[in-house]
Amino acid sequence: xxxxxxxxxxxxxxxxxxxxxxxxxxxxxxxxxxxxxxxxxxxxxxxxxxxxxxxxxxxxxxxxxxxxxxxxxxxxxxxxxxxxxxxxxxxxxxxxxxxxxxxxxxxxxxxxxxxxxxxxxxxxxxxxxxxxxxxxxxxxxxxxxxxxxxxxxxxxxxxxxxxxxxxxxxxxxxxxxxxxxxxxxxxxxxxxxxxxxxxxxxxxxxxxxxxxxxxxxxxxxxxxxxxxxxxxxxxxxxxxxxxxx
Numbered sequence: 001x002x003x004x005x006x007x008x009x010x011x012x013x014x015x016x017x018x019x020x021x022x023x024x025x026x027x028x029x030x031x032x033x034x035x036x037x038x039x040x041x042x043x044x045x046x047x048x049x050x051x052x053x054x055x056x057x058x059x060x061x062x063x064x065x066x067x068x069x070x071x072x073x074x075x076x077x078x079x080x081x082x083x084x085x086x087x088x089x090x091x092x093x094x095x096x097x098x099x100x101x102x103x104x105x106x107x108x109x110x111x112x113x114x115x116x117x118x119x120x121x122x123x124x125x126x127x128x129x130x131x132x133x134x135x136x137x138x139x140x141x142x143x144x145x146x147x148x149x150x151x152x153x154x155x156x157x158x159x160x161x162x163x164x165x166x167x168x169x170x171x172x173x174x175x176x177x178x179x180x181x182x183x184x185x186x187x188x189x190x191x192x193x194x195x196x197x198x199x200x201x202x203x204x205x206x207x208x209x210x211x212x213x214x215x216x217x218x219x220x221x222x223x224x225x226x227x228x229x230x231x232x233x234x235x236x237x238x239x240x241x242x243x244x245x
Contacts, residue, residue, distance in 0.1 A: 003201035034178040036214035085168045093160040100174040110165035112143040176202035
């Protein structure tokens with residue numbers, strides 16, 4: 001379940017107004033919301049590695065609903081997708097033309113039709129290794145053991161595979177879309193929330209407090225109030241210590 005952007009914005013405004021700390025416009029809020037959402041999303045990966053080390057030393061709590069490593073993985077599930085890439089003959093590679101932003105590539109499956117058909121796991125290499133491997137007769141890739149590398153073409157992800165398959169499917173992580181608090185202007189010039197013009201946070205509902213605290217921290221910088229920054233940072237540290245201890 002995602003986090004409702006209007007809930008976070010009204011909470012932020014309530015706290016700022018209650019303490020008479022100033023006001024933040026929708027444009028400022030949207031910018032900060034995108035920044036904080038990205039920071040939280042990025043934090044899943046080092047945090048996941050840290051908890052995975054605990055798994056390897058058997059020091060992780062594996063009780064249902066209290067396994068932090070599984071909790072982090074769960075938060076990434078909505079961003080894990082299998083997308084089809086289309087062959088681009090001009091660039092001799094496969095591109096993704098959808099609206100999602102590819103963040104991290106996982107398993108790549110190359111499909112070669114015919115008799116027999118091969119659905120082969122494709123090894124991702126660097127461009128230099130790709131060149132060395134494909135030039136050698138001893139290591140030439142096959143339909144059973146293809147290799148690939150990634151590059152960018154006109155700001156678009158391009159995957160080059162050897163040998164060229166008939167189709168390519170990629171399991172990957174996408175980045176969360178930027179949240180937007182949409183609005184219309186009322187008769188008195190006030191901002192009126194519009195759900196149809198808004199985009200909610202894509203993070204799990206458990207991140208609502210972290211989103212609010214993170215945005216408040218930046219709000220303190222905008223309204224030039226160090227007390228807000230300090231209070232938000234202290235609260236954020238408490239949450240982090242509680243989650244990782």
